[in-house]
Amino acid sequence: MIRFYNGRALEPAGVTENEVWVDGAAIAYVGPAREDMPAFDRQIDLGGDLLIPGFKDAHTHSGMTFLRSAADDLPLHQWLEKQVFPAEAKLTPESTGAFVKVAFLEYLANGITACFDMYYHTDEIARIARDWGFRTVLCGSFTAGNDWSELYDFYEHYNRDFGPMVSAQLGFHAEYTTNREALEYLAKVCHELKAPVWCHNSETVSEVRDCVARHGMTPTKLFDTLGLYDYGGGGYHCIYMTGEDMDIFARRGLTAVINACSNGKLASGFFPLREAMEKGVHLAVGTDGPASNNALDMFREMYLINILAKLRQSDAAAGDPALILDAAVSGGARAMGLGDCDAVVPGKQADLVRIDMHRPNMRPENNVVKNLVYSGDPSNVRMTMIAGKVLYEDGEFFVGEDPETVYRTAEKYARAIREG
Amino acid sequence: MIRFYNGRALEPAGVTENEVWVDGAAIAYVGPAREDMPAFDRQIDLGGDLLIPGFKDAHTHSGMTFLRSAADDLPLHQWLEKQVFPAEAKLTPESTGAFVKVAFLEYLANGITACFDMYYHTDEIARIARDWGFRTVLCGSFTAGNDWSELYDFYEHYNRDFGPMVSAQLGFHAEYTTNREALEYLAKVCHELKAPVWCHNSETVSEVRDCVARHGMTPTKLFDTLGLYDYGGGGYHCIYMTGEDMDIFARRGLTAVINACSNGKLASGFFPLREAMEKGVHLAVGTDGPASNNALDMFREMYLINILAKLRQSDAAAGDPALILDAAVSGGARAMGLGDCDAVVPGKQADLVRIDMHRPNMRPENNVVKNLVYSGDPSNVRMTMIAGKVLYEDGEFFVGEDPETVYRTAEKYARAIREG
Numbered sequence: 001m002i003r004f005y006n007g008r009a010l011e012p013a014g015v016t017e018n019e020v021w022v023d024g025a026a027i028a029y030v031g032p033a034r035e036d037m038p039a040f041d042r043q044i045d046l047g048g049d050l051l052i053p054g055f056k057d058a059h060t061h062s063g064m065t066f067l068r069s070a071a072d073d074l075p076l077h078q079w080l081e082k083q084v085f086p087a088e089a090k091l092t093p094e095s096t097g098a099f100v101k102v103a104f105l106e107y108l109a110n111g112i113t114a115c116f117d118m119y120y121h122t123d124e125i126a127r128i129a130r131d132w133g134f135r136t137v138l139c140g141s142f143t144a145g146n147d148w149s150e151l152y153d154f155y156e157h158y159n160r161d162f163g164p165m166v167s168a169q170l171g172f173h174a175e176y177t178t179n180r181e182a183l184e185y186l187a188k189v190c191h192e193l194k195a196p197v198w199c200h201n202s203e204t205v206s207e208v209r210d211c212v213a214r215h216g217m218t219p220t221k222l223f224d225t226l227g228l229y230d231y232g233g234g235g236y237h238c239i240y241m242t243g244e245d246m247d248i249f250a251r252r253g254l255t256a257v258i259n260a261c262s263n264g265k266l267a268s269g270f271f272p273l274r275e276a277m278e279k280g281v282h283l284a285v286g287t288d289g290p291a292s293n294n295a296l297d298m299f300r301e302m303y304l305i306n307i308l309a310k311l312r313q314s315d316a317a318a319g320d321p322a323l324i325l326d327a328a329v330s331g332g333a334r335a336m337g338l339g340d341c342d343a344v345v346p347g348k349q350a351d352l353v354r355i356d357m358h359r360p361n362m363r364p365e366n367n368v369v370k371n372l373v374y375s376g377d378p379s380n381v382r383m384t385m386i387a388g389k390v391l392y393e394d395g396e397f398f399v400g401e402d403p404e405t406v407y408r409t410a411e412k413y414a415r416a417i418r419e420g
Numbered sequence: 421m422i423r424f425y426n427g428r429a430l431e432p433a434g435v436t437e438n439e440v441w442v443d444g445a446a447i448a449y450v451g452p453a454r455e456d457m458p459a460f461d462r463q464i465d466l467g468g469d470l471l472i473p474g475f476k477d478a479h480t481h482s483g484m485t486f487l488r489s490a491a492d493d494l495p496l497h498q499w500l501e502k503q504v505f506p507a508e509a510k511l512t513p514e515s516t517g518a519f520v521k522v523a524f525l526e527y528l529a530n531g532i533t534a535c536f537d538m539y540y541h542t543d544e545i546a547r548i549a550r551d552w553g554f555r556t557v558l559c560g561s562f563t564a565g566n567d568w569s570e571l572y573d574f575y576e577h578y579n580r581d582f583g584p585m586v587s588a589q590l591g592f593h594a595e596y597t598t599n600r601e602a603l604e605y606l607a608k609v610c611h612e613l614k615a616p617v618w619c620h621n622s623e624t625v626s627e628v629r630d631c632v633a634r635h636g637m638t639p640t641k642l643f644d645t646l647g648l649y650d651y652g653g654g655g656y657h658c659i660y661m662t663g664e665d666m667d668i669f670a671r672r673g674l675t676a677v678i679n680a681c682s683n684g685k686l687a688s689g690f691f692p693l694r695e696a697m698e699k700g701v702h703l704a705v706g707t708d709g710p711a712s713n714n715a716l717d718m719f720r721e722m723y724l725i726n727i728l729a730k731l732r733q734s735d736a737a738a739g740d741p742a743l744i745l746d747a748a749v750s751g752g753a754r755a756m757g758l759g760d761c762d763a764v765v766p767g768k769q770a771d772l773v774r775i776d777m778h779r780p781n782m783r784p785e786n787n788v789v790k791n792l793v794y795s796g797d798p799s800n801v802r803m804t805m806i807a808g809k810v811l812y813e814d815g816e817f818f819v820g821e822d823p824e825t826v827y828r829t830a831e832k833y834a835r836a837i838r839e840g
Contacts, residue, residue: 065783069790075736106780109799264727265794267736295781295795300720307684307724308731316495316687360526361715361798363485363827364834370489374685375715378781379529379799407783414784 001028001038002388004354007046008368009344010053010329015368020051022350025164025387030346044383050355050368053343054113054384055298056332058257059236059286062103063096063119066414067291076204076266084291087417088120095413096121097128101406104134104399106296108392111381113351116198116257116286116336118171118236122154126162132399133389135351137336139171139198142186144178151189164387167337169233174200175211175219187227196337197228201235204268208240220245229254234335236286237262238276239269246272246279255282255335258327260304261295262288273309274318284332285324298328299376306373321373354383421448421458422808424774427466428788429764430473430749435788440471442770445584445807450766464803470775470788473763474533474804475718476752479656479677479706482523483516483539486834487711496624496686504711507837508540515833516541517548521826524554524819526716528812531773531801536618536677536706536756538591538656542574546582552819553809555771557756559591559618562606564598571609584807587757589653594620595631595639607647616757617648621655624688628660640665649674654755656706657682658696659689666692666699675702675755678747680724681715682708690732693725693739704752705744718748719796726793741793774803 002022009018009030021029021040064084071083096119107115114135117125122138129136138158142148151170158168170190172178190197201219202208211219220241223229229248234255241249241256249256258271276283285305287296306319333342341349356362361375384392391398422442429438429450441449441460484504491503516539527535534555537545542558549556558578562568571590578588590610592598610617621639622628631639640661643649649668654675661669661676669676678691696703705725707716726739753762761769777785781795804812811818 065780066786068784068786069788069794070786072741072787072790072794073730073737073739079736102780102783109780261727264731265736267730267734267738269734270731290795293795294790295797297781297795297797300723300797303720304724304727307681310493310687311684311690311728311731314687314689316499316685317493318687319493321492358823358827360485360522360529360823360827361717363522364488364831366486366488366490366834366838367492370492370714374489374492375710375713375717377715377717377720377797377799379797379801381799403778403780407778407780411784414786418786 001040003040003043004046004051005033005043007049007051009051011344015050020344020352022385022388025349027344027346027348027350030344046354047358049357049382051344052353052355053329053341054351054353054386055111055328056284056336056338057107057112057115057287057296057298058284058332058335059259059288060103060115060117060296061119061289062115062117062125063091063099063121064289064291065099065102065410066095066417068294070418071291072294076268077206079266079292090417090420091120093121093124095417097124098406098409098413100125100128101401102410103290103296104128104132105397105403105406107134108384108397109381110297110378111353111384112296112298113353113384113386114333114336114338114341116332122158126158126166129166130162133165133386133391135165135338135341135386137338138166138168142172142178142182144182148182148185151186155193155195169198169337170195171198174207175222176207180215183223183226183228190228190231194231196231196233197223198233199235201238202240202245203237205240218242218245220248224248224252234282237268239263239271241272243275246275246281249281250279253282255284255331257284257286257335258305259286259288260301260308262292264304264308265292270308270312271305273305274313277320277323282331282335283323283327284335285328297378299378302328302373321370325369325373350385350388352385353381356380356382421460423460423463424466424471425453425463427469427471429471431764435470440764440772442805442808445769447764447766447768447770450764466774467778469777469802471764472773472775473749473761474771474773474806475531475748476704476756476758477527477532477535477707477716477718478704478752478755479679479708480535480537480716481539481709482535482537482545483511483519483541484709484711485519485522485830486515486837488714490838491711496688497626499686499712510837510840511540513541513544515837517544518826518829518833520545520548521821522830523710523716524548524552525817525823525826527554528804528817529801530717530798531804532716532718533771533773533804533806534753534756534758534761536752542578546578546586549586550582553585553806553811555585555758555761555806557758558586558588562592562598562602564602568602568605571606575613575615589618589757590615591618594627595642596627600635603643603646603648610648610651614651616651616653617643618653619655621658622660622665623657625660638662638665640668644668644672654702657688659683659691661692663695666695666701669701670699673702675704675751677704677706677755678725679706679708680721680728682712684724684728686712690728691725693729694733697740697743702751702755703743703747704755705748717798719798722748722793741790745789745793770805770808772805773801776800776802
């Protein structure tokens with residue numbers, strides 16, 4: 001058992017001075033110090049630091065680290081077709097695994113305890129997630145080129161074969177890379193499995209315009225009409241949603257995953273935060289892949305979501321730091337089917353991050369939540385624990401592999417793809 | 421003498437594998453390893469890390485750390501009048517000094533080696549800058565309420581009495597807090613001293629509109645007409661500059677200091693980067709004060725400047741990471757009168773930062789400069805050296821004061837102001 005004491009915890013009701021005890025993979029106790037203490041394997045003196053539920057990166061493509069800083073400064077569709085797709089065609093399971101490991105290290109260093117990953121060579125990703133103990137939810141990235149009957153196998157395989165760190169959600173890439181027949185088939189699958197469905201949705205103006213031209217309705221309306229949302233799910237990006245789209249999201253309890261940094265870097269646009277808040281749409285936060293971001297940093301996402309809301313509305317009062325922090329730690333968990341990883345509450349999984357409150361950017365402490373959102377950064381992450389295991393602490397990784405070997409291997413494969 | 425070896429250096433022509441030797445306050449040698457090596461006091465194995473010139477925070481109000489997360493989410497003029505000015509009225513030299521120390525720690529932890537500070541109780545700031553060895557350029561923040569004949573004394577005093585770490589530039593708060601008579605007087609002073617002049621300029625639409633109503637011209641045109649720019653200088657923010665204003669800046673070699681995070685948080689607007697680049701306006705980067713940002717983090721500034729340029733122009737190709745990095749490390753130095761602190765070049769001041777290239781956000785190294793701008797963050801700062809002295813290294817500060825004492829004192833004064 002591990003005891004965190006002499007610090008604070010971000011609990012559902014706010015910041016408290018409670019201790020947190022972790023037994024195996026789960027949180028065993030949250031409360032004041034007690035006389036009847038068990039024998040602890042480790043006692044961690046927080047020295048005033050703050051324990052928070054880990055960040056959930058609710059939309060990413062971890063394997064894309066190889067394109068970090070290699071394919072910048074192009075609009076989405078050019079970027080996909082000229083830079084991303086040709087480079088991705090060269091990926092193998094081995095190289096993808098090497099790139100995923102870099103992303104997993106970055107998640108851990110930045111306090112991210114789970115990712116909602118959409119990429120290729122998923123067996124390799126699942127294997128690394130299992131071996132390292134990094135909580136990974138795989139989302140199908142099916143396009144028109146796939147055999148969609150494999151959806152069943154994808155869903156069963158990853159929910160069954162890789163242990164508790166790996167799970168799967170039904171998903172496809174986006175409306176513009178599929179067709180109606182495939183979507184109708186997916187509707188059948190999601191009804192049989194009673195499973196939520198995920199995809200990129202309304203990321204660009206042209207995506208929505210072309211969908212309306214093809215189907216006479218927006219992507220959200222189309223998916224809803226086909227029954228894809230009958231068991232929940234949601235969309236990534238969700239920038240160009242109409243009021244009716246928002247109503248569908250709100251009515252069905254779907255989650256809009258905000259990807260502010262990626263939407264900025266690709267000049268895609270601004271997430272309509274005010275409208276989503278007014279309609280009570282569930283929110284989560286994702287980094288998107290490292291090719292379009294380029295960091296996997298949820299502090300930056302939270303900051304930017306609020307800043308872009310203010311700029312979009314020309315209103316400094318726009319945005320809501322507490323709401324966005326909740327979306328980043330809890331909203332993502334619920335969206336990803338990780339409802340037991342969303343909070344510092346006894347019985348929940350011990351997916352915890354120690355925030356260093358002794359860095360100057362956290363002082364003075366006028367408002368700890370606002371400090372996290374408006375001035376926090378990865379240098380404030382002292383420890384990242386997943387399912388009760390410390391995987392990162394004070395600059396060191398505990399994943400069973402030397403980071404330098406991970407970097408060297410990734411550099412080798414990245415060079416080969418660049419030069420090949 | 422200190423030797424940095426086995427790493428890389430960001431030199432004016434790009435990233436090299438050269439060694440850097442530091443003798444006293446200055447860089448003594450930049451080049452390959454040599455047989456005729458002097459006796460070194462310390463040899464630092466960079467292990468592949470990168471030495472860059474320190475970031476220059478070209479516009480800040482360091483003492484405002486006490487309002488971090490305390491006065492958020494209000495528009496500029498309301499924010500100033502309802503939150504900032506009433507709280508600032510309670511400041512004393514002692515409390516201001518306590519708050520400035522928090523900012524100085526944050527600069528050091530984030531790789532910032534000099535700041536262009538505009539605030540009150542400047543003797544206290546200068547004393548701390550001198551004692552800690554933190555390079556500080558004080559800019560006058562005169563308003564209509566000041567006795568402007570003190571401009572001479574301000575300029576002479578801070579350029580003379582506090583040693584090499586402290587200097588001063590002529591400045592005033594902004595057009596909207598002064599009057600024509602004072603500006604005419606300042607013109608006389610700047611001509612006598614042959615000195616550049618600085619102020620907040622064109623930060624909001626209303627500021628420019630009101631100036632035009634009062635004076636029949638924009639702030640930039642007014643200042644130029646009065647002769648305030650005859651010896652250079654520039655402006656902070658510079659969002660709502662006209663084409664003619666930009667021409668004045670370009671013709672006179674003035675510097676526009678970009679404050680993207682502050683402009684976003686106060687919903688002030690977007691810096692016109694494309695127009696400034698087209699006209700060849702000199703650029704620098706500033707955080708603005710920690711009340712309106714809320715971090716003192718030049719990585720975030722560089723990132724946001726590029727992201728906001730892309731969003732403003734709806735063009736993912738907008739922005740220029742290399743140009744903005746140069747503005748952040750060298751442009752600021754030149755603007756602040758620190759032309760000898762701008763580059764990794766023999767003879768220049770050793771104001772250097774060691775960037776950790778072994779954090780996952782820096783890998784793979786497809787493009788080191790883009791990695792710095794698009795995925796770098798304060799966790800990549802391993803060491804900050806000013807004038808040849810290591811003031812921050814691996815989480816520890818070497819400023820002659822315990823950070824915990826600094827935090828405790830700042831918290832005490834912040835609480836007193838909040839509750840007083």
